[in-house]
Amino acid sequence: MMVSPVVDAALAGVLGLLVGSFLNVVIFRLPRILERQWAAECADLAGKDPEPSEPFNLMRPRSRCRQCGHVIRWYENIPVLSFIALRGKCSSCGTPIGWRYPVVELATAALFAFCVWQYGATWKGLAWCGFCAALLALALIDWDTTLLPDDITLPLVWAGLIASALRWNTLPLSQSLWGAVAGYLSLWAVYKGFKLLTGKEGMGYGDFKLFAALGAWFGPEALVPMILMASVIGAVIGIGMKFASGLRPGGYVPFGPFLAGAGFAALLFGPESILRTIGL
Structure with missing residues (x-):
């Protein structure tokens, strides 16, 4: 029945x-x-x-x-x-x-x-439920503590690859793999470049792993709209918090919650809609 x-x-x-x-x-x-x-x-x-x-x-x-x-x-x-x-x-x-x-x-x-x-x-529906639970936990932990624990980020990367391998995701395994690679290396390169130019660390390694996880679940083509959305919204909220004197000591805002928000937007509306939302 x-x-x-x-x-x-x-x-x-x-x-x-x-x-x-x-x-x-x-x-x-x-x-x-x-x-x-x-x-x-x-x-x-x-x-x-x-x-x-x-x-x-x-x-x-x-x-x-x-x-x-x-x-x-x-x-x-x-x-x-x-x-x-x-x-x-x-x-x-x-x-x-x-x-x-x-x-x-x-x-x-x-x-x-x-x-x-x-x-x-289905297993596919259950897999995406697990994705949402992990992403929500990471977003709030990072907002509270500026930590993105390996205990969640790394299993989320592997879960994305496994979901593609078992066809619980429409994304081919090769796309999932290269999405994870591109997600990690892209933010790592930004981190290294920023550190060379300023001598400061602009983000943590947890952000690289979270973006790698998003790449594993959505593929490399989704990374650009997601990082654009996270950056734009993060900048707007960061500026607002600065004017409201709501920034933490050091004057930074954790980036993980905005990456997570972009991941939820990609799930709910599709990566293409993100570009339309931010006017691109």
Whole structure:
């Protein structure tokens, strides 16, 4: 019996809500996990014992209020519904819960529903759902911390190549491979040229890997419109933040969220529409 595409998309949306709830954990915890790992590695290199600490990973300890330490019960962690029932506040101390949590859940749900609506309840649709989840997590982690963790960027590159190899993507494997190569080398060349001219680093290696991932999923021809869109929007927002005195110390804006935004635009509307949007 065939299931309606509307039902498939709705079920994908429900799955997206659950994944979005987990992404909130990843976005908050992964940078801190990495910081602990780096501190332990530095201590080891210095011949010191690492600072003792409780287990901290994506599963432990259980989520809790950062203000009062109240452990969040399962019924307080239902995507979106719990936020509404609690009126956006901790049930113990009344501290406001950030709006980002339900927004990430709803955004993930919408992206999953779109992917399954577009590609069906197939491996291809599932692959693009995974792409969206990874890209959303990377965008928000980079915005918060200016980190683009290898734990997500590198699997995203490989996933793009594997999706093409298994024909879960219409992109031929050769195009996926050269897209990854071109994505990495193009930003690496810009980075090197900027550093030679100014003596400063204009971006991080995580940006190269993220752009390589976008190339692996969309191919080399999509890279130009995506980098143009990311650069234009990034420049506009950066100028706006400068006038609003919203820039961070050092006067920079992370580039990863704008690359991610261009990736979402390419998925939703196609790379060609990006050029029309920016007037080219």
